[in-house]
Amino acid sequence: MKKLSFVLALTLAVAMLALTACGAKKPADLKAKYEKNGYSVNLTEMDDDTAILTASKGITNTVTITWFANEDDAKKAEETAKNNNLLNTTIYRSGKMVAIGSEEAVKLAK
Helix, strand or coil, X not given: CHHHHHHHHHHHXXXXXXXXXXXXXXXXXXXXXXXXXXXXXXXXXXXXXXXXXXXXXXXXXXXXXXECXXXXXXXXXXXXXXXXXXCCCEEEEECCEEEEECHHHHHCCC
């Protein structure tokens, strides 16, 4: 019984690590994804693991993605964006990343 519990716990830990790794979107990876989909992209990465990516495809299909230093800052930015969403833009947050823009452009960040 102890062996079974250990194997189950180990399997669960590995699965959780895999899911966490899959959920993280790296700035360089998203830059490549947007470029592959025909967007003009500008990426600025800072030394403290923060970054800003802007991507546009035409006039109205745009997105700005910001990677914050921590998840609390990202949550605050998401809440502020939702409270001040005058242009009815799409807002998406995943961990330390917040994407704001057109529905089509934000969808690529997911």
